Amino acid sequence: MNIAVEHIATDQPPDEAKARDLDYGWQSGNQVELLENGEAYFPRVFDAMRTAQREILLETFILFEDKVGHELQGILIEAAQRGVKVVVSLDGFGCGELSAVFLAALADAGVMVQMFDPASKTLGIRTNWFRRLHRKIVVVDAEVAFIGGINFSADHLGDFGPEAKQDYSVQVTGPAVADLHHFALAQSGRQVRTRRGWRRRQQRPSPWATDSGEGLVRLIYRDNLQHRDDIEEAYIYALSQAKKRAVIANAYFFPGYRLLREIRNAARRGVQVQLIMQGQPDVLLAKLAARMLYDYLLKDGVVIHEYCQRPLHGKVALVDDDWSTVGSSNLDPLSLALNLEANVLIRDRAFNQQLYDSLETLSKNHCQVIPAKHKPRLWLWRLTVGFLVFHVMRHFPALTGWLPAHKPRLKPFESQAHD
Template identity: 90%
Template sequence: MNVAVEHIATDQPPDDAKARDLDYGWQPGNRIELLENGEAYFPAVFEAMRQAQREILLETFILFEDKVGHELQGILIEAAQRGVKVIVSLDGFGCGELSPAFLSELAEAGVKVQMFDPAAKIVGIRTNWFRRLHRKIVVVDAAVAFIGGINFSADHLGDFGPEAKQDYAVQVSGQAVADLHHFALAQSGRQVRTRRGWRRRQQRPSLWPTHTDDGLVRLIYRDNLQHRDDIEEAYIHALSKAQKRVVIANAYFFPGYRLLREIRNAARRGVQVQLIMQGQPDVLLAKLAARMLYDYLLKDGVVIHEYCQRPLHGKVALVDDDWSTVGSSNLDPLSLSLNLEANVLIRDRAFNQQLYQSLETLARNHCQTMPEKRKPRLWLWRLTVGFLVFHVMRHFPALTGWLPAHKPRLKPFESQAHEH
């Protein structure tokens, strides 16, 4: 039976309970570690899985049958064989090239493999382009969690070559792991006991905690039900609070007007605003779309860097000295309007400074900075391409509404040789 993925049971709280808990969703007392690229991420997540005693929950957009994918497969099989409950949720588009043999080996070892919105190719072309499971989450024994933008593929390692991706994730230990665990378990379609912290997801609590202790973490996500714009709202709220600095590093940058306006307004009131974007994109349209916005932002003092060493795949940002976000969500129509995404918000000064130093090194040593006054590009073909790219990207989410409607599902993979 197919399992619906986009549902979490919720109950409405009384108004007085909501009023008493202004910091709902923010979990204190966490340890957050920045993991930059596969060199830091894969050893950390693989070691946690090897030490698992009870449960591994994994969601990813991409899993390839390369050296990273095969190592992951071996770890999951070994964990399942020693009695660990292993649930793996894969996107039907991003993981659509996995072979039946690769998946069967997992299933036959006892790993519960689920594919989000799988679809057969038509005339060799994939049809499940939209509403992807784009999250990257791993939770081990409900004790440690990993979340960010890094997929399980060798192109996140430097030895992959010039096309190796620059990316970020975090390892979280502490009270916030309970929220990540509950979320991942619920999204896998498993019946879970509703935690008190999840009974108010429809209430839109404050995105800015009333206290400023370090180690605060909050999970935010977007789905196509009650949480369509939670991640976008978190960015807008943080930008409106900015007083000193803003740094946004995002692979695919083409946000809506409200977010663009908050970026511009922060720069206008004297905040140092830096954007780090792709200079070597894996999708040329992404670079063209982002450049349509440059003049709008540069004229108000926003500093724009293009990362030119290799493809930028990160989805991170920081505001002032203590607010940061890391996750799977780009700032483009796919992530903000269609995909299933998840980020964490972090209030921690040491982590903020660590992320700032990493991004500052990136901007200073490996980027080219766009000039404040660029030469006008008035050639007819540039104007035509710019106009088409801008309006196609801007209206892309609405255009997808003309496509045949469907409800994406998680479908369990069962090996033909594996009897249940």
């Protein structure tokens, strides 16, 4: 059996797509709904796919052959068989364990499957660690979009057990869906019909909308070309504008010095700054790295919670009463300096309150507060190691320039599978 699968071996589609490397502005009049964990996310996105009439565009970092993956596979096959155009873009590292049989079922039904930067194992180990397609986006019929941090895997469901992830996504309807649709098409290498008003802007839209009306949404993303720092800059700018409160819940927290300084400065001027970190991490190194920064932040009044019920996988934040962000980007060197990421910025009081209430419930009921005079065992050794690691990681983006970069091209290929 021949499987027609395209491998995307690039940070972007082909050279002609560079003209579509746009700065998406704020769109008003949207409806945004918070979807917490797989229990809320999967039914909503699966229902949208089941009723699709024309097109499904899907990007994900992880797709597993578990109950969630098999349900998704069945929905996509059924959609393709009834004539819906289905384009699925998967990351070669996160989806590296998918079987040829699983992919063949999709391809035989007419689903266009694309794999970003695949690589075979070396001595049984995957080596394509860097510059991953880490986005999680679904757009259905250019009418409804989903974006956040939730992958298509059963470990986002509570019945997975103690290792089930705590995570967030959003459903967007309204004018901003056109931007998400345009972006997903461009990134998948599909033909994009440019509408009036979509053009490269001389100045990028501000991360803080000039109007504070309801339902304002802006797509921001990170690539390794023209938009390397967009997500980080959005966090920095929003924190610089904070007047009352700022809450950041992030799974992998080891940002650069500029963002750390802005968090500290907000607390110094009286903003109630709260960080929610992993207390029961799926990656132990993530917890150790974050803890190296605690003393720097605690001494200026930042309140740090560690979520201890299960692994935290969320990438969300809010500032004051109406600014929020939800997406795929962690605040660590991989997300801020290497991976392909996408977030939405949201100016909406109702959504901000919904997210705040969810995070407040999390922090009050399932977190431990790190004492302001936190001094762990072997603190002098930790301080020394932390100082060295912090400054190495501070220059991590520059160091990654030594790594080989992918050339912007699409490489179709055929893989063999047998029943």
